[in-house]
Structures are given as C-alpha cells and as structure tokens.
Amino acid sequence: METYVVRVWLPDRPGALGAVASRIGAVRGDVVGIDILETGEGVAVDELVVRLPQGSLVDLLVDEVQEVDGVTVEDVRAVGEAGRDPRLDALETAAILCGADTMDDLLQALVVHGSRTLGAEWTAVVDLGPGTVRVSHGPAPTEAWLAAFVAGARAGGDEQPTGAEDVAWAPLPGVDLALVAGRQDTPFRAKERRQVAALARVAGTRAREVGRARSQRAHPSATGPTP
Incomplete structure (x- = not known):
C-alpha cells in the first residue's frame, strides 16, 4: 500500500x-x-x-x-509508509522544541521538524532586527527576500501579503525572531497558518527559558540566596 x-x-x-x-x-x-x-x-x-x-x-x-x-x-x-497524522506530528515537534537545551539546538529543531509538521518545503528563522537568517532548512529563498518578506508582513499586520499565499510566517514572542515557511504552489490555509503561529509561540517560550538559564549560569550570584 x-x-x-x-x-x-x-x-x-x-x-x-x-x-x-x-x-x-x-x-x-x-x-x-x-x-x-x-x-x-x-x-x-x-x-x-x-x-x-x-x-x-x-x-x-x-x-x-x-x-x-x-x-x-x-x-x-x-508521504512515508507511516502516513501522516498532523496532530501527532505537532505534539512530537513541540516535545522536541521543549527538550532543546541551547538556542542553536532549538532553532535547528524548529526548522527541521517544523518543515515536516507544516508540510513545508523549506523553513527559516529570521532575526527581526537586522533581517539576517539565523538558520534554514530546505531550498529557502535568499536572505534579502526573506528579510523583505518579513518586513512587509509585519507592516501589513493581519493582512496576508499579496502573491505570497504559499508562504506563512509568525513571530517568536519575546525574542525578536520570526519563523517563515514556504512551499511551491500550494497555499497555506487558515488552520495551517494557526499551526505556524502555535509552533512559533512554543519556540519563543522555550527560547526565553534557554536565555534565562544561560544568564543564570553566567551570573550565578545574581540568583543566589541573600546572605
């Protein structure tokens, strides 16, 4: 079969x-x-x-x-012999993101496993400040294109950029990064765009936790008991 x-x-x-x-x-x-x-x-x-x-x-x-x-x-x-279960895929990806111990591991897991969960041909994480690409997976567009897309999407608020129905994005709350996913000629539908946003929220939450843990390791006296 x-x-x-x-x-x-x-x-x-x-x-x-x-x-x-x-x-x-x-x-x-x-x-x-x-x-x-x-x-x-x-x-x-x-x-x-x-x-x-x-x-x-x-x-x-x-x-x-x-x-x-x-x-x-x-x-x-x-799809593979095991088929595709969107709910299970999403849970497995969320578990992997929550288990990441470093920012590099987290972002790499987000683009690799996020691509599978979202049915995307490529994914990338873009820094919202300089517009640089932190990490990508698959045949992603150029850094300049991704930076321009995210800038235009942010300026448009809730409006989907015209002519980019096969690209979806969402910010990672609190860390000035954005997840962008794309595929060829197959639009992202409403539920899939919500899935992109949900994965970005999970990744943003974990990124803040990783950042706090790193800060505590670098400055242990700042969180230690008061004499």
Missing part, C-alpha cells in the same frame, strides 16, 4: 465528503485520515490521507474525485 495526502476543495454541504470517499473507494483507495484546513463561503478545503494499492492509481483517483459535483483536487503528494 502507498499513502498520499490529497487536498480537495469541496462544497460545504451534507454528503459532499461522503461522495468523495465513495469515489476513492471505487479505485480501491482507503481514507485513513481527514483534516479540515479551511471553510468559508460555502466551500471547505480538506486534506485526506489515502492509502492506495499502487501509485499508478493516483491519476485515476484524481479523475474519480473530480467527478463529484463542485469538487476540485488542489494537490496530491506522497
């Missing part, structure tokens, strides 16, 4: 998801996971984890699913 994540747009109405699952079953596929990424204006964007007997059935699967009225397949990507 081979496992795929199938991202679909479907009408937000009773029976639509069941019709899609029926079409997947018609090509001997098995739906083993569902993640609702976004809803609004009568449309839902879902990710289905599907197991197929063989990879050659992917094109037939797409054709069958798109036979359902109002349904469009946005993306199909293969």
Whole structure:
C-alpha cells in the first residue's frame, strides 16, 4: 500500500465528503485520515490521507474525485509508509522544541521538524532586527527576500501579503525572531497558518527559558540566596 495526502476543495454541504470517499473507494483507495484546513463561503478545503494499492492509481483517483459535483483536487503528494497524522506530528515537534537545551539546538529543531509538521518545503528563522537568517532548512529563498518578506508582513499586520499565499510566517514572542515557511504552489490555509503561529509561540517560550538559564549560569550570584 502507498499513502498520499490529497487536498480537495469541496462544497460545504451534507454528503459532499461522503461522495468523495465513495469515489476513492471505487479505485480501491482507503481514507485513513481527514483534516479540515479551511471553510468559508460555502466551500471547505480538506486534506485526506489515502492509502492506495499502487501509485499508478493516483491519476485515476484524481479523475474519480473530480467527478463529484463542485469538487476540485488542489494537490496530491506522497508521504512515508507511516502516513501522516498532523496532530501527532505537532505534539512530537513541540516535545522536541521543549527538550532543546541551547538556542542553536532549538532553532535547528524548529526548522527541521517544523518543515515536516507544516508540510513545508523549506523553513527559516529570521532575526527581526537586522533581517539576517539565523538558520534554514530546505531550498529557502535568499536572505534579502526573506528579510523583505518579513518586513512587509509585519507592516501589513493581519493582512496576508499579496502573491505570497504559499508562504506563512509568525513571530517568536519575546525574542525578536520570526519563523517563515514556504512551499511551491500550494497555499497555506487558515488552520495551517494557526499551526505556524502555535509552533512559533512554543519556540519563543522555550527560547526565553534557554536565555534565562544561560544568564543564570553566567551570573550565578545574581540568583543566589541573600546572605
């Protein structure tokens, strides 16, 4: 069996998801996971984890699913034999971040494991001051592009930068750093952007703890008992 994540747009109405699952079953596929990424204006964007007997059935699967009225397949990507469980991935990544003992280890874990959790092709941590890249993973854009993107995103507040739907970012609270994640031609949906923000908050909390521990080691008398 081979496992795929199938991202679909479907009408937000009773029976639509069941019709899609029926079409997947018609090509001997098995739906083993569902993640609702976004809803609004009568449309839902879902990710289905599907197991197929063989990879050659992917094109037939797409054709069958798109036979359902109002349904469009946005993306199909293969995943490992263990499949993909977004909730478990997020918990495992959070545990790894909380276990990091140094800032370097923390940021490296954030970009490596964050890429997997977010389904990103690349991730980077950008210093909000000079705009330099502290660490990156995957084929990230240039440092100048990342600095300009973060500056524009901060200036725009809650507005998503136009033309950058396949890039998501969030600040790490309290440490003047930002997490940026991207992929090719597959937009980040509302739930995924919340996941980016949640990972950034976890990393920011741990970064402050690491910083305090480092300060205490450097100045033990500052935290010692008063004679």
